[in-house]
Structure formats: structure tokens, C-alpha cells
Amino acid sequence: MNLFRRLALAAGACLLLAPISGCVTWGVQPWERDLLAKPAMQLSGSMPLEGAIDDHIYFSKEAATGGRGYGGGGCGCN
Amino acid sequence: MASPCEVLLEGADGHMARHLSGLAQAEALRIEARYSRYRSDSLVAQWHASQGQPVELDGESARLLDIAERCHALSAGLFDITSGVLRAAWRFDGSQQAPEPAQIAALLPRVGFDKLRWQPPWLSVPQGMEVDLGGLAKEYAVDRTLALLRQACACPVLVNFGGDLAVSGPRADGEPWQVGIAAASPAAAPGVADTATTVLALRSGALATSGDAHRHFTHAGRRYSHILNPRTGWPVEGAPRAVTVAAPTCTEAGLLATLALLQGHHAQAWLQAQGATHWVSEPVTEESTTG
Amino acid sequence: MQLTSGSLRAALGSAVSALLVPALAPAAAQAQTQAGPKATDAATSPDTTTWQAEGAVLLYKEGAGRVTALEPVVSLRRVDGNERAWGLKLTLDALTGASPNGAVAQPGVQTFTTPSGKSTYSTPAGRMPLDPTFRDTRLALAATHERPVGAAARASFGLGVSAEHDFASVTASAALAYDLAQKNTTLSLGVALEADRIQPEGGVPQGLQAAGPARASGTATRQVADLLLGVTQVMNRRWVTQLNLGLGRGTGHQSDPYKVLSVVDGTSGLLTGDRLVHEQRPEQRTRVSLFWQNKVHLTDDVVDASYRYYSDNWGVRAHTLDLRWRSELGSGWYLEPRVRLHRQSAADFYRPWLLESTEWDSAVHRTALTAASADPRLAAFTGRTLGLKLGLPLRRGEFAVRLEAYRQQQRQPAFAPGALRGLELAPALTAATVFVGYVRPF
Numbered sequence: 001m002n003l004f005r006r007l008a009l010a011a012g013a014c015l016l017l018a019p020i021s022g023c024v025t026w027g028v029q030p031w032e033r034d035l036l037a038k039p040a041m042q043l044s045g046s047m048p049l050e051g052a053i054d055d056h057i058y059f060s061k062e063a064a065t066g067g068r069g070y071g072g073g074g075c076g077c078n
Numbered sequence: 079m080a081s082p083c084e085v086l087l088e089g090a091d092g093h094m095a096r097h098l099s100g101l102a103q104a105e106a107l108r109i110e111a112r113y114s115r116y117r118s119d120s121l122v123a124q125w126h127a128s129q130g131q132p133v134e135l136d137g138e139s140a141r142l143l144d145i146a147e148r149c150h151a152l153s154a155g156l157f158d159i160t161s162g163v164l165r166a167a168w169r170f171d172g173s174q175q176a177p178e179p180a181q182i183a184a185l186l187p188r189v190g191f192d193k194l195r196w197q198p199p200w201l202s203v204p205q206g207m208e209v210d211l212g213g214l215a216k217e218y219a220v221d222r223t224l225a226l227l228r229q230a231c232a233c234p235v236l237v238n239f240g241g242d243l244a245v246s247g248p249r250a251d252g253e254p255w256q257v258g259i260a261a262a263s264p265a266a267a268p269g270v271a272d273t274a275t276t277v278l279a280l281r282s283g284a285l286a287t288s289g290d291a292h293r294h295f296t297h298a299g300r301r302y303s304h305i306l307n308p309r310t311g312w313p314v315e316g317a318p319r320a321v322t323v324a325a326p327t328c329t330e331a332g333l334l335a336t337l338a339l340l341q342g343h344h345a346q347a348w349l350q351a352q353g354a355t356h357w358v359s360e361p362v363t364e365e366s367t368t369g
Numbered sequence: 370m371q372l373t374s375g376s377l378r379a380a381l382g383s384a385v386s387a388l389l390v391p392a393l394a395p396a397a398a399q400a401q402t403q404a405g406p407k408a409t410d411a412a413t414s415p416d417t418t419t420w421q422a423e424g425a426v427l428l429y430k431e432g433a434g435r436v437t438a439l440e441p442v443v444s445l446r447r448v449d450g451n452e453r454a455w456g457l458k459l460t461l462d463a464l465t466g467a468s469p470n471g472a473v474a475q476p477g478v479q480t481f482t483t484p485s486g487k488s489t490y491s492t493p494a495g496r497m498p499l500d501p502t503f504r505d506t507r508l509a510l511a512a513t514h515e516r517p518v519g520a521a522a523r524a525s526f527g528l529g530v531s532a533e534h535d536f537a538s539v540t541a542s543a544a545l546a547y548d549l550a551q552k553n554t555t556l557s558l559g560v561a562l563e564a565d566r567i568q569p570e571g572g573v574p575q576g577l578q579a580a581g582p583a584r585a586s587g588t589a590t591r592q593v594a595d596l597l598l599g600v601t602q603v604m605n606r607r608w609v610t611q612l613n614l615g616l617g618r619g620t621g622h623q624s625d626p627y628k629v630l631s632v633v634d635g636t637s638g639l640l641t642g643d644r645l646v647h648e649q650r651p652e653q654r655t656r657v658s659l660f661w662q663n664k665v666h667l668t669d670d671v672v673d674a675s676y677r678y679y680s681d682n683w684g685v686r687a688h689t690l691d692l693r694w695r696s697e698l699g700s701g702w703y704l705e706p707r708v709r710l711h712r713q714s715a716a717d718f719y720r721p722w723l724l725e726s727t728e729w730d731s732a733v734h735r736t737a738l739t740a741a742s743a744d745p746r747l748a749a750f751t752g753r754t755l756g757l758k759l760g761l762p763l764r765r766g767e768f769a770v771r772l773e774a775y776r777q778q779q780r781q782p783a784f785a786p787g788a789l790r791g792l793e794l795a796p797a798l799t800a801a802t803v804f805v806g807y808v809r810p811f
Contacts, residue, residue: 040695141387
């Protein structure tokens with residue numbers, strides 16, 4: 001678990017720092033955003049309510065929570 | 079047009095797309111050939127070469143002169159298509175060199191729409207004066223091209239000539255066209271991409287942007303746009319860096335944007351008073367000085 | 370300006386119409402009737418406000434007579450020409466069925482009193498005790514607002530309330546997203562605060578006390594504060610990735626007022642002494658989560674792969690992997706299979722039962738433990754989800770149906786004493802869900 005966590009953090013740090021340091025150039029020009037603009041490519045999906053409902057199901061059945069963000073309104077299910 | 083021109087269509091096949099882009103290109107080149115001040119074979123060049131003699135204008139040119147006259151009246155003389163000669167005194171390349179007052183004084187007599195004799199369809203351009211339709215031609219080309227494409231095809235289309243654009247209507251599924259307006263950031267140097275973009279949803283009508291982008295002049299610590307005040311010969315001071323206006327037609331949007339910039343410090347207030355949908359970037363907050 | 374505002378625009382509009390009329394010529398009549406007032410009414414501006422309505426219904430049904438839930442949700446969102454958005458969401462959550470009460474199975478029939486004390490229920494021999502009076506309806510309302518801040522940032526605010534008969538919650542959140550590098554990189558920072566009020570049937574029991582009629586007080590409160598730091602990066606034209614770090618801290622009453630633990634004899638495994646004891650969880654919970662999501666656009670299909678690592682001070686460590694493959698079938702139809710794998714470790718204080726004399730002393734009705742809970746949610750288990758979603762194109766918007774099967778498998782507790790060894794102490798939880806969703810912009 002400890003190693004796993006370290007690796008995940010290291011990967012995250014690389015992703016975060018690389019574009020700022022300029023050693024890797026990622027990204028697209030504004031006119032290359034055709035695919036990224038599609039609803040299916042949105043991080044919350046083409047149906048944001050689906051993600052919210054999913055989060056609620058797993059919040060009430062599992063001990064782990066969070067990740068994407070936080071919804072509005074808790075419930076008494078955990 | 080001196081800027082990238084594109085046409086976006088939805089639902090057309092390759093054959094239709096080629097046909098429509100051919101129509102658009104032909105129309106853009108036609109208007110450029112007739113009204114470009116950079117071409118020695120344009121209609122405008124012929125008017126200049128007439129040495130003050132009356133020239134009979136065709137229907138399209140007459141209508142362009144009519145609207146230029148109307149805007150001259152509506153703007154109390156600030157919008158003036160004869161102010162082009164002042165270019166000789168100003169180099170809008172970001173340099174610090176201000177022209178000598180004598181230089182401006184020598185050019186001012188050659189500026190003034192009232193000095194033209196416009197009695198439709200006859201136009202007399204006095205020797206030494208110039209007519210510059212640059213502030214109208216691009217937006218007019220967008221509207222004309224859109225009209226031609228609408229006649230040729232019922233598909234949703236967006237015509238964009240260097241940031242001045244118009245749409246035929248919403249997209250196929252009723253969705254608006256997503257248009258990004260780039261706002262120039264203060265530190266941006268010519269050639270460096272802008273960082274901030276506002277995205278707006280356009281279902282109908284047109285957008286036109288008037289701004290100083292890379293053509294500006296800095297003097298005594300103040301930044302002037304490339305819009306010249308025809309009465310003083312100096313650039314308008316205190317105008318925002320760029321103004322984007324939405325209106326039913328591109329020509330109207332472009333005229334509103336230009337008229338707004340001519341108001342200098344009051345550009346945004348003027349646009350608000352007109353009830354025009356607009357976006358202003360980097361409104362200048364410095365104090366104005368007279369003269 | 371010499372003319373008044375309305376008249377200047379009207380004058381300009383009619384001047385432009387005169388300029389463009391020949392261009393519009395044959396189409397002029399058509400365009401002007403289509404465009405209607407727009408071509409001649411210079412005061413009309415292009416319409417730049419968009420709306421989006423979304424509705425969804427979830428039907429959730431667990432196996433073995435456990436929880437059934439029906440959850441309809443509707444939301445409305447409006448974005449104006451200046452990129453300011455307003456959203457409203459209404460959620461209804463109707464739950465019925467039976468839920469584990471924390472007690473352990475026994476070789477004989479068990480009888481329990483409901484939390485309200487008004488009735489009793491029995492559990493058949495050898496079965497995991499479930500409280501069948503589990504019934505609740507929850508209503509939640511959430512409002513959100515987003516607006517641009519300066520040239521490159523966006524702020525969002527949220528406010529929500531949720532109420533059910535024994536629980537009420539208020540949440541407030543604020544977040545700032547900052548764009549860099551032509552919006553290829555977005556840094557975000559968010560804060561969320563939640564305040565809950567618990568008013569259980571039969572009052573709030575004192576934790577780690579023998580279950581009985583005596584109650585401490587009627588209400589308890591709980592507060593949660595969350596911090597979220599995120600970075601979203603567009604990698605290339607087909608790939609966008611997001612990394613979020615979440616920190617949360619919960620204080621106040623964390624225990625479940627309806628859950629108990631069984632006190633069993635260390636040799637026979639049968640109920641003994643005080644028999645049932647109320648659970649107690651620590652009054653403070655600090656959690657950390659690291660979430661990584663990727664969306665990749667293949668030739669036509671879109672793949673969504675995410676991983677979350679979770680860790681809290683209760684000893685729970687969890688890994689969650691979620692994979693979706695949206696396969697375009699053509700003409701806007703799509704099929705999206707989904708696999709979700711979740712593995713978590715048990716909380717430090719999780720105990721499937723309490724052993725008499727070592728973990729609970731019935732003579733003095735006390736324990737040396739500071740916290741104990743038999744809630745299956747806090748146990749070590751693996752949860753597997755398999756789902757399939759079908760999307761239908763509409764003239765405007767999208768409609769989708771999703772079927773999923775969830776199975777939560779706990780390992781049989783080791784060292785079960787006596788009679789418990791032969792019983793199924795950790796039956797798998799299975800659930801089937803049907804989700805129907807509809808998105809419509811207008």
C-alpha cells in the first residue's frame with residue numbers, strides 16, 4: 001500500500017510539474033478542440049446526473065468516498 | 079482580406095462543400111478586387127485617379143457610400159472614410175515616434191467626408207483625398223457571402239473572415255454555434271497566443287471585432303489604438319483594446335464596434351446605452367487628457 | 370451622439386438593410402420572414418442564452434429482501450451570454466426494505482426490537498439479522514452558480530439542503546478553477562462544508578452501552594469539511610486527464626444510531642451476557658483521496674478510465690478502478706460497457722461481534738475498546754460492478770438506459786467461535802440497478 005501510494009503521488013507530481021517546467025509540451029491549439037468539445041469527452045460525462053447518482057450509491061454501500069468532487073447535500077445513509 | 083477566412087457548414091457533402099467554399103472565395107475576392115486600397119486596379123484606385131472629376135458609381139459602390147455617409151452623420155463626424163491619408167503620418171507598429179504637429183496639420187485639409195461631393199450616383203474625390211472602405215468591406219463581405227451561401231444551400235453555415243462572422247441560423251440539431259472570443263492579455267506580444275477566451279453560444283446573427291491587437295502606438299506612456307480621430311488627426315485615446323459586438327448582421331456589428339471605439343473612454347458606456355450585446359477586453363482605466 | 374440610443378440603432382439597422390437588400394434579393398423575402406423582426410428590428414440582439422434540462426431515475430434493488438430504492442432526479446441549468454451559469458437540482462430518494470443491524474447470525478431464531486421501540490422483528494435461524502423496518506424518503510435541493518472571474522478563472526458556488534425523517538443536512542461549497550496555457554491546464558481549488566443533524570427514532574443511543582430502552586438524547590450533530598485540489602490537463606487532441614487530491618475532516622457524531630454488535634461467548638459462539646451493544650465510531654474522521662481520471666477518444670469510441678486511492682484515520686484503505694468503453698454504433702447510438710472494481714480494508718474498530726469477557730464485560734457492562742462497529746460497510750470486502758449502458762440519439766439531446774449488477778463479497782471472518790463456524794456470517798451483497806437518463810438542451 002505504501003509503495004502504491006508513493007508511485008501514485010509521483011505520477012501525479014510528474015503530470016503536474018511537467019508542463020510548468022516546459023520539459024514536455026502538452027496541450028492543443030484552440031482549433032484542435034473538436035473532439036474534446038464533445039459531450040462524451042467531458043470529464044463528468046454526457047449525463048452529469050449519472051455520475052452524481054453513482055456517487056450516491058457507492059457512498060451508501062462503501063466506506064470510501066470522494067474523488068471527482070463533492071455533491072450538494074449529504075444524506076443519512078453512511 | 080488580409081486575414082484567414084473560413085466557412086463552416088453542417089450536413090453538406092463534399093461536393094456541396096466545395097461548391098459553397100468556391101462561392102465564398104469568389105465573393106471575397108470580388109469585393110477585395112473592387113474595394114481594396116492596396117490594389118492599383120480596384121474601383122477605389124480609379125476614384126482617386128479621377129482628379130476631382132465626377133465618377134459614376136455602380137449600385138453596390140453607391141450603397142457603400144450611402145452607409146458611410148449615414149455613419150458619418152450618426153457619429154457626428156468621427157466615422158470618416160476619408161481619414162485614410164493620415165496613415166502617412168502614423169506608423170502603428172508599437173513605436174514611440176510621434177509625428178510632428180506640422181505633418182498632421184499638412185494632412186488635415188485632405189480629411190473630411192464633407193469635402194467629397196457625393197450626389198448619387200456621382201462621386202467627386204478632390205485631388206489628394208482618399209476613400210478608404212476598409213472599415214466596412216470585410217463585414218460587408220461576410221454578409222454578402224452568407225446570403226449567397228444561404229441561397230445555394232439550406233444547411234447551417236457560419237462564415238468567418240478573420241474574426242468577423244455571421245451564422246445562417248442554429249446548427250442542425252438546434253444547437254448554437256460555439257464561438258470563442260480571444261481577449262488580448264496585457265503581456266501578450268505579437269505572435270504569442272492569447273490566453274483568455276470567452277465562449278459564447280450564437281444561434282443567429284453575427285459578431286464583429288474591432289481592436290488594436292498588434293496595430294497600436296505607444297507615446298508618453300499611453301497606448302493609442304489605430305483608430306484615428308479625423309478632426310484632430312490623432313488616434314483616439316482611452317479606447318478599449320478590443321470590442322466585440324453581436325448584431326443581426328456583420329456590417330451592423332462592425333459599425334457598432336468601430337463607432338464604439340471612436341468614443342474612446344466612453345466606448346463601453348456607449349455600447350450599453352445602445353443596448354448592444356458586446357464584450358470589451360482590457361478597458362483602459364487611465365485618466366484621459368485633453369488634446 | 371445626437372440621436373437617442375434606440376433611434377441610432379434603428380437608423381443603423383435600416384441603413385445596413387438598405388446596403389444588404391440586393392444581396393438578400395431572391396432570398397430577401399424568405400430571409401426576412403424567417404428572421405422575422407430580427408432583420409428590421411435593429412434593437413434585437415442575437416440570442417446567446419442556453420438551457421439544459423436533465424432528468425434521471427434510478428431503480429436499485431438488492432438481493433435477499435434487502436434494500437430497494439427509487440431515486441428520481443431532475444436538474445435545470447441556464448448559461449447566459451457572459452458565461453454565467455445557474456443550476457437547480459431536485460432529488461427524491463425513496464428507500465424501503467431491510468438493512469443489516471450489525472448483529473451476527475445465530476443457529477436459532479433471533480428477535481429484535483425496532484429502534485423506535487414500538488415493535489419487534491425476527492430473524493430466521495442461521496441468517497444475518499436485517500431490520501425490515503428500514504424505510505425512508507429523502508428530499509434534496511441543490512443550487513449552483515458559476516461565473517467567470519477575470520480573464521482566466523471561473524468560480525462556482527453551491528448550496529444544498531437535504532431532509533429525511535431522521536436526518537437533515539446543509540452543504541455549502543465554493544471552488545475556483547484557473548486556466549493556464551490556452552485552457553490546456555486548469556488548476557482548481559474547492560472547499561465544501563456540511564452540517565448534519567441526526568434525529569434518530571428512539572433517540573441517540575450512547576455508544577458501547579448495552580442495548581436497552583434508556584437513551585441519552587434526541588439529536589446529535591455532525592460536521593464535515595472537505596478540501597479539493599485538482600489539476601486537469603489536456604494531453605493531446607484525444608486525451609484529457611484529471612488528478613484530484615481530496616482532504617476531508619469529519620467531526621461530531623459519526624456512529625450509526627441504529628446499529629449494534631452482538632456479544633457472543635468465546636467458546637460456543639452463542640449470544641450471552643448483555644447480548645446486544647450499541648456501536649461507537651470515533652468522533653473524528655480524517656480522510657485523504659487521490660483520484661485520477663482519463664478520457665481518451667479513439668477513432669470513434671471514448672474510453673474512460675479512473676482510479677481512486679482512499680485512506681482515512683479509521684484504518685480504511687481502498688482502491689477503486691472504474692473503466693468504461695463507449696462504443697459508437699453509428700447514427701448517434703452507443704453501447705457502453707462498464708467495469709468497476711473496489712477493494713477496501715476494514716476499519717480498525719470493525720468487529721463482526723464482541724467476545725464476552727475479552728472484548729465486552731457484561732458484569733460491569735463495559736469494554737476496554739474505544740470504538741467498535743459491525744457495520745458491513747466498514748468491513749474488508751471487494752465490490753464488483755458490471756454494467757451496460759445503451760444510448761439513443763434524439764433530435765435534441767440524449768437518452769440512455771443502463772443496467773448494472775453489483776456484488777460485494779466479504780471474506781468469511783476468521784476464528785469464528787463455536788456454532789458461528791458453520792454459519793454464513795458474511796453473505797455477499799448483490800444489487801441490480803436500472804438507470805434511465807435524459808438530457809435535453811434548449
